Amino acid sequence: MRDVAVRAGVSVQTVSNLVNERFHLMTDKTRARVAQAMDELGYHPNVAARTLRSARTGTLAFLIVDEGARFLADPMTDLVVAGIGDVARDRDYALLIRAARPGPRSSALFEPLLGNRADAAFLFLSGPRELRAWYIERVAALGFDFVAFDHSTAPAVNAVGADDREGARALVTHLIERGHERLAFTASAAPWPMVELRHAGYLDALAKAGIVRDPALEAFAGVWSAASGAAVAGALLDLPNRPTAIVAGNDLLALGAIRAASERGLRVPEDVAVAGFDDFDFAEFVRPPLTTVRIPGYELGRAAATGLIDQLEGRRAPGWRVTLPVELCLRESA
């Protein structure tokens, strides 16, 4: 920066002013001269120095607690990150991604915040509810701005989520209206906030229809993959009194369930109905096309990023929440 100042024959102060778009503090001529000098020298401001001085990084951290090693291989996670990424880019923020396992309580997840690498954070948490709560309390206690993708938090916490519970309710009610009475629910072993909501909605619908809940039909096992879904659904279908409908925690699991059914010579949806959640790109194109609940992951990411940046820039007061509607996609599988 000093070089630029020298070359343009001004003070570093003026160069700094230009970089920070305080144009009213200089004549147009000066501005042009400095701009030219910056160009000629290929000058680029040093983010570290700026951060050190201003305690502002221009970076947002996406903090994820996930069981799997390949956490970014999950389609829903990706959709959310994509939404955040687009907004961040448009509003000139960088995005830093950091993952931790849902193991022992540790602040390692917050390194980007603690080390002054990021101004604020997105919390995408899985694991037991108390552990999630601990993370949220911790980051709040540290005084950072953040938003959680978790509606089961204190109202003061910024939160973004979809109406998974209502979606599950609608889906299961639909199945019940189609005459199903033995409805299974499957999800991964690792707890996720949205899955808890889906499960709650499932129970809501059963209760409302007066169907007694059968724990044998609720399986929380494996991971979020089609292969895992096939194994879990297979076990359910091998039950002496097998379910007539399987509500899978997401579309990948549903895909596995369809496979498990066909391996057993069962037709979908005639012998067993299968439904999923998320409406991933492939859902409409598999056979039979998947009945599912569309979760607007990309839009969730956008909403979270917009809210957080607004708050950082003083345009929104903390304590906001966003709940996005979901859409029941009735296709052929259920």
Added chain:
Amino acid sequence: MRDVAVRAGVSVQTVSNLVNERFHLMTDKTRARVAQAMDELGYHPNVAARTLRSARTGTLAFLIVDEGARFLADPMTDLVVAGIGDVARDRDYALLIRAARPGPRSSALFEPLLGNRADAAFLFLSGPRELRAWYIERVAALGFDFVAFDHSTAPAVNAVGADDREGARALVTHLIERGHERLAFTASAAPWPMVELRHAGYLDALAKAGIVRDPALEAFAGVWSAASGAAVAGALLDLPNRPTAIVAGNDLLALGAIRAASERGLRVPEDVAVAGFDDFDFAEFVRPPLTTVRIPGYELGRAAATGLIDQLEGRRAPGWRVTLPVELCLRESA
């Protein structure tokens, strides 16, 4: 850090030494005392200050040039990023993601590097070959360490890729052996290095079998989605002399092609064979199960990250390349 030093009754220098694991520069007793002081004060090193002083960020940038707004919604991209992310985490690097559109040549993509936000970069480029080459030359000229996911580069450039060409050759040869002579090839409108290789392999196999290439059967249109794949494949299937096999640029496109076929009352694979690339999670579970070429995206990411970090840490000389084998997955669709 000064607070810690005061509390422990040592100099800041000693604290710095501890933080940087130069344990031989202090007695065990000092070390314990400083560690305790750090703990009590909840001290955390400031990354900006360290970066400013040491010109090292501990951050790697993933730079992607992609047409789509939702660039992170692409499964292959995600797999690669997941592989990078895991290695980065294990070796204590943060990952910064930055995207740009393949529009006018601009250095905006390199902001993380130029602004000293990252030490090195992964280049995941799409777009016309000259544009990709321009980006690579540019970042090389700027003197940063980087690795490209692109084998069509000068040998001095670090590159990581899969053997897409050989995979395509094997796949198409298989189809030809099954008696197909009218083989279509589809891909998105936006060029990608790996797709160029797949297309080249397709042409290799045709040439070897003495089949004359028919440009009418090669469609580069739309985006990487099942819906887009259905449209493109549909057009091909409506041709007066329609192909008997469709080699889709990836599995999503293949899924769309299967849908397009079934909409036209064509059976897969009896009336038209369909094959894809990538072997996404769902490929094995759709109906009919997809014949595809497995591209080890996650492993590509790991290889790139491992190589780049090794190089940064002086354990590998620049100019390395990694080519990972692919696997032909013969299932029922072709």
Added chain:
DNA sequence: TTGTAAGCGTTATCAG
């Protein structure tokens, strides 16, 4: 409108 100088929290140098 421009210039000067202090200081952000580290690390490196060099003397004790």
Added chain:
DNA sequence: CTGATAACGCTTACAA
């Protein structure tokens, strides 16, 4: 082994 001191490149008072 420890302590003082000078950078790193920028922002921000405050002075001119």
